[in-house]
């Protein structure tokens with residue numbers, strides 16, 4: 001068996017191609033579950049085991065429990081073990097080739113963060129980079145990744161979102177073309193191999209252990225990472241005791257901010273976009289009886305007027321809706337008026353990727369969506385309408401991310417964000433306040449004109 005699979009990772013017996021490696025002196029064995037106060041706990045994901053998982057194994061003629069929290073990464077049983085080879089037992093030579101093959105140039109704002117990252121990495125301190133939407137986060141990471149690789153370190157870049165990983169990996173490969181890198185996500189067919197540079201979904205971190213000298217987690221406030229304590233546990237476990245973590249977010253959540261408040265994590269802010277123009281500030285538009293009007297088969301006046309205006313200007317339009325039912329009704333009505341121009345997507349749409357591509361190519365002019373497209377997508381020149389922006393699904397982070405879809409490209413660095421509502425919510429006020437404050441900060445720091 002290729003022992004590389006075990007370096008800096010923890011695998012179950014069923015994940016070993018050759019079971020005899022278990023007996024090798026440098027392979028560490030640890031129980032996959034431990035019993036504390038009569039309760040089993042999964043050592044891979046830190047979850048307490050549900051007693052309902054008790055199962056009888058007719059072959060071994062005994063009962064066992066299993067972890068249903070991390071079951072998607074192969075089942076952990078109560079009598080299983082995890083096998084691991086320590087990362088530091090591997091002799092790694094520092095690379096001699098030029099590591100950073102990226103030829104671009106950083107903006108002054110990006111450069112400031114890039115230098116801070118180098119400094120905190122040297123001290124092995126954790127850092128939260130709070131960078132506005134469209135700041136150009138990836139480029140700011142290149143210098144610190146290059147420095148770590150130069151020292152012979154192993155670097156992990158993780159995101160809860162598979163689409164972020166898929167988009168990031170080719171850019172990382174291009175920027176570090178002399179370094180062996182690998183992309184890991186659920187359901188892929190390619191075999192795992194040891195690489196000094198790893199891009200992975202946060203779920204894949206569950207298989208690593210004390211592996212990375214530098215771990216970077218992008219979109220740290222997004223689903224599922226922000227809502228799953230076992231992924232937070234995994235992220236801590238994969239960083240070596242003398243390593244550090246960089247958190248990236250445009251909208252850090254309470255959990256990340258509490259680590260900042262307690263001094264555990266430092267924070268730095270990048271208030272400006274890479275193109276040095278301000279973030280677009282949302283406009284609030286009051287509209288009475290929005291829902292009733294759509295349910296009656298008509299388009300609310302405020303919506304109709306703005307759709308027509310954006311169509312005349314020939315820019316694409318994203319309309320965010322709080323509920324699928326209402327979105328589908330609106331789609332029907334709009335389709336009658338503008339046949340062939342409208343489509344919609346939500347989490348359950350099987351053709352989501354294709355529709356997003358059609359929107360990118362300009363074949364779809366108006367795309368109706370749920371919060372599923374609140375982040376991770378860029379449509380050049382797009383305007384945004386949030387319908388029922390006071391709906392409870394739109395929290396302030398969501399509204400900041402949605403507003404951040406507009407003006408991302410230098411070809412059209414402005415545009416419009418309209419919050420159509422029937423009563424201003426706290427989240428709307430907070431989102432607008434955050435955007436205005438970031439613009440003020442960017443002006444003060446002279447990062448935007």
Ligand SMILES: [Zn+2]
Pocket residue numbers: 042043044045046047067068069070071076
């Ligand atoms: Zn587990």
